[in-house]
Amino acid sequence: MDCETRAFPPCPIRGVQAVYARQSSCPADFALVTVDFEPGEEGITFLVAADLDIHGWDHRSGISQSDIATFQTALDMGVREELAEQGVGTTVAVAVVLRSMRVHELDSHAKAFQAVGHVAVRNALTLAYGPSPRPQRRRA
Template sequence: MDSEARTFPPHPIRGVRAVYARQSSCPSDFAEVVVDFVPRKAGIVFEVATDLASHGSASTEELSAYRTALETGIREELAELGARLPAAVAVVLHSMRVHEVDSHPRAFEAAGHVAVRNALAELHGQSPRPKRRRA
């Protein structure tokens, strides 16, 4: 590691896909997003791409609530990095997939956490998927 202070991300991490899907009861949870993590000088900025692709059926108000929840999840997960790896990032939302029954703000908040974890895994060369245990 360099003696210089490091920040997240050290370089652009593009096309990070995050899915939060849980089917344990009705309704279930579903959120899918694609985001970029782009370095900036300081702080965290959340942006929506001008060509945002939105898949599924949701009202304008619902999509806005989902974007807000996604941003919250991303900010919470980046805050967990804390002093270990300060965030200096613009997060750009490129795509959202919703389900008319199973999507809700909590699912998108969880997808925000997953997006940061997937970006970190990509940065460190690890698979974002957990390995299955053999019984």
């Protein structure tokens, strides 16, 4: 195996929390998830845990079961987009398991869940490999 190639994830990374919240206007953006990144077959498999915990959603909220499914699809898309950006040198072989999600009746929407997918991957990469090196400042 090429020493420059790394596999993601190198081991199970469980309980990764990610939040995307912006209060710049009305409506705002809000999505919070907890996901596991499990080593799997090459590629990306997205799974929803059978005991998925959804905070902020019940029969009185304005969020439908269809909305929840849309949020999950958007999360999957965000995870895939961020992992695709890892490029050459990273072999992705992961099962992403959605364990919990928090929604807000007004501020949760598909774009927020797509964005939180990116955040979740970045958080998992930091847990797996440490923080990304900071760009060096040029001295004048």
